[in-house]
Amino acid sequence: MIGRVRPAVSGLASYRPGKAASQAEEEHGITGAIKLASNENPWGPAPAVVAAIEQAAAGANRYADHRATALRQAIAEWIDVSPEAVTIGCGSSGLLQQVMHTYVDPGDEVVFPWPSFEIYPVFCSTLDAVQVRTELVDYAFDLDAVAAAVTDRTKVVFLATPNNPTGTAVSMSAVAGMLGRIPDDVIVVVDEAYREFNDPGLGDPVTDLLPAHRNVVVTRTFSKAYGLAGLRVGYAVADPEIVVELDKVLLAFSVSGPAQAGALAAIEHRDEAMMRVSELVAERERVVTTLRRSGWELPAANGNFVFVPTGDRTGEINLAMEKQGVVVRPFSGLGIRVTISTPEENDRWMGALSEASGS
Known part of the structure; x- marks a missing residue:
């Protein structure tokens, strides 16, 4: 090993970010994958915000x-x-x-x-x-x-x-x-x-x-x-x-x-951002209602994501969803966390979950 790495660092597992859609495409030989693994906002900043960023750049x-x-x-x-x-x-x-x-x-x-x-x-x-x-x-x-x-x-x-x-x-x-x-x-x-x-x-x-x-x-x-x-x-x-x-x-x-x-x-x-937040919250509630009607026992959802308790099947379900081009965030033995996105992408991942889990 080069240098004298601190023991606390040498044995440390790096922070694990959500997998990129491009990585899933390469791994599974697919195209059109969507990333719902990092709780990102599906919409970009308001045009005036983009303009301010460009000017500062x-x-x-x-x-x-x-x-x-x-x-x-x-x-x-x-x-x-x-x-x-x-x-x-x-x-x-x-x-x-x-x-x-x-x-x-x-x-x-x-x-x-x-x-x-x-x-x-x-x-x-x-x-x-x-x-x-x-x-x-x-x-x-x-x-x-x-x-x-x-x-x-x-x-x-x-x-x-x-x-x-x-x-x-x-x-x-x-x-x-x-x-x-x-x-x-x-x-x-x-x-x-x-x-x-x-x-x-x-x-x-x-x-x-x-x-x-x-x-x-x-x-x-x-x-x-x-x-x-x-x-x-x-x-x-x-x-x-x-x-x-x-x-x-x-x-x-x-x-x-x-x-x-x-x-x-x-x-x-900020009013423009809050309008988008309202849309995402409404989508979140639609998703939660849909999944609960399908039999999933979900915890309360208060962020821009939902947690689906897939338990011991988490790895299996996560892999099956990835192969369908839907990248979510697995937590081994516990469940998957899925970012709330546009209605179309939400319908897509709920369909992938249904197929992967057999529910």
Whole structure:
């Protein structure tokens, strides 16, 4: 081996993204495959957003504003917080990594329900942190178990709501109850990558949690609802003292000029994105209803995807769907996660699932 690789890295399995449609086509000798494995928005950004990105790209020979000052200000005005309570990162994943680098030392504990976002274990392993996983109950968080898992060695708790991959969500009143049971020097991250698709009746952590709980960090992204996954831009909202610390470990110039311009334009033209979100939510409900009528027992779906509990047949069903040109995200022994797309693509994958499963 070249160099002295850290043991935590040499034994680490890399983060596994959704398979590309082109890869499935090559593997199975097919054409016309569709990718529904990464929870991407099937529609591109609004035309005005594309124009802003193109204009910013003309200045790609210059570094962007490292602090993304204009974007922080726009987000602060949008969600009604002070600019000092906002920070920007390379997607919400980048912000999650910043939290880890800011607070977690080797041997510290990080608590999260499982299964959940697959990047959490990767970040833990690279820092030699101890993963403390709590089991889901009926695909949903057991917040009592999360609170009970916190010890004096716990530095961070991750709560993805809606949860990826199960799609279940938790109310902010329930999270507030959990926060009352854990020390206030434990950072609790409310990971809201799929916020725009969620039931608004479950509450908003920025208004419902942050005023009373200074240890909460809320992370959000422009990747899903706003169709900017390829630009990698997200934001976090937290107490200004936390933001100061997170900014210290922000990789220099990690949010490009086109990404900042696209996010600014997305905020300005957010009504167009929300119209698309409404269409996707309606499609999600149609898909859930159709699958349940076919006999599938699905958990609640609150993101831009559904989780189909295929259990021990997951590998078999996933392969059969791929051979039909439908690429989804398998979770071994548990089920498949499928992105909600256009009506035509949704009908196609439901048909592929029916044929693959014999249902």
